[in-house]
Amino acid sequence: MDLDKVLEEFYQDITNIGDSESLSKVRIKYLGNKGIVKELLKKIGEIDPSQRKEFGSKVNQLKERIEEEIKKKQYEIDSLEIEGKLKSEWVDITLTRVYDTIPSKHPVNIVKEELCNIFLEMGFSIVDGPEIELESYNFDRLNIPPNHPARAEHDSFYLDVKGMIDRYLLRTQTSPVQIRTMEKFEPPVAVVAPGRCFRRDTVDARHSHTFHQIEGLYVDEDVKFSDLKGIMLVFAQKMFGPKTKIRLRTDYFPFTEPSAELAVTCPGCGGSGCNVCSYSGWLEIAGCGMVHPQVFKNAGYDPNQVKGFAFGMGIERIAMVKYNITDIRLFYENDVRFLKMLNS
Structure with a gap:
């Protein structure tokens, strides 16, 4: 399997993601127990012995790259979610509070x-x-x-x-x-x-x-x-x-x-x-x-x-x-x- 194509496909999958649930699906697709990276590591035994070390090294580099990009994307999503929450929950503290009930003395x-x-x-x-x-x-x-x-x-x-x-x-x-x-x-x-x-x-x-x-x-x-x-x-x-x-x-x-x-x-x-x-x-x-x-x-x-x-x-x-x-x-x-x- 062409590792460059895997990385290119990964970037296509992650580019337009805007929520944590979708990002989790991408993580499972590439890094899960039955994910693409895991399947690549299983194929090492099928490769010519003289090329196994190089192939294994490239797969690990691919894995690290994917993990890093997912981490960056998660940070972006978290930041956007926090920003949206702050905007939606913003309260003007200078406004007079209208109480639903009158506070009671003990x-x-x-x-x-x-x-x-x-x-x-x-x-x-x-x-x-x-x-x-x-x-x-x-x-x-x-x-x-x-x-x-x-x-x-x-x-x-x-x-x-x-x-x-x-x-x-x-x-x-x-x-x-x-x-x-x-x-x-x-x-x-x-x-x-x-x-x-x-x-x-x-x-x-x-x-x-x-x-x-x-x-x-x-x-x-x-x-x-x-x-x-x-x-x-x-x-x-x-x-x-x-x-x-x-x-x-x-x-x-x-x-x-x-x-x-x-x-x-x-x-x-x-x-x-x-x-x-x-x-x-x-x-x-x-x-x-x-x-x-x-x-x-x-x-x-x-x-x-x-x-x-x-x-x-x-x-x-x-x-x-x-x-x-x-x-x-x-x-x-x-x-x-x-x-x-x-x-x-």
């Missing part, structure tokens, strides 16, 4: 903003603290004893920092912001601190390893439990409606004494009882109490000179009560339908 952010606005109206300021916290601030200075279950490795996310006596961890609550605020400011202090918290909880309908809390603290010379009750009532009525009632029942927290559990009348049934509130008429939403004297001492305040109260609640919990959501996992699944439903 319910956790909606509730967090609403909570902050309620307490801002009552004279509180918003403060923040680090999410990576020292163990002393997260536990010790809040009067949480060394043997408390919350301090165990299986309940908290500790960071492995060698040589640290006071270990770092992902904060399990926003309460450390209380200590940092009292260290920084002299009384009177009235602050709320929203933020993310982290615990080694198994994810289910009511628990998540990452969640949001809002912490409140009010300290002055003559603060009473009745002040706490009044603030909680105003908050509940602004958040859930003017007819909302509250219930305070005795509870225990290491950093407050006395401590109480705050419940509100179920927004779904108004307190008459339904499946949401397990027919009790009440929904627990927060913990609160008078700041423990030891916590004041740990923050540098004199408990004989000042009094105060603190409260804390889960933002997801408030959102679940407000919007009648039964599964906390819905907040983190990025389902646009869920956001649209709550924003409609």
Whole structure:
């Protein structure tokens, strides 16, 4: 077979090709397992021994030439395809975007903003603290004893920092912001601190390893439990409606004494009882109490000179009560339908 004719035929086949599929067919025709070049190599055994070396060398040169030309052609086709795609998908970024749907706020952010606005109206300021916290601030200075279950490795996310006596961890609550605020400011202090918290909880309908809390603290010379009750009532009525009632029942927290559990009348049934509130008429939403004297001492305040109260609640919990959501996992699944439903 005339090798020059093979090369000439190849150039005729490849010249007008303009897409990758056609080029692939040419590649198979000449370089495939049953292609022309393969057939030429098989004929070496039929050629005179004195000419085999020269013929084999020419066939290999032909093969390399074809491979090189196919590679060049593929580059040309790819370049044209990219150029065409860029032209067809070109967007004028200076044009005003017309949205098919109005972007929606996440319910956790909606509730967090609403909570902050309620307490801002009552004279509180918003403060923040680090999410990576020292163990002393997260536990010790809040009067949480060394043997408390919350301090165990299986309940908290500790960071492995060698040589640290006071270990770092992902904060399990926003309460450390209380200590940092009292260290920084002299009384009177009235602050709320929203933020993310982290615990080694198994994810289910009511628990998540990452969640949001809002912490409140009010300290002055003559603060009473009745002040706490009044603030909680105003908050509940602004958040859930003017007819909302509250219930305070005795509870225990290491950093407050006395401590109480705050419940509100179920927004779904108004307190008459339904499946949401397990027919009790009440929904627990927060913990609160008078700041423990030891916590004041740990923050540098004199408990004989000042009094105060603190409260804390889960933002997801408030959102679940407000919007009648039964599964906390819905907040983190990025389902646009869920956001649209709550924003409609």
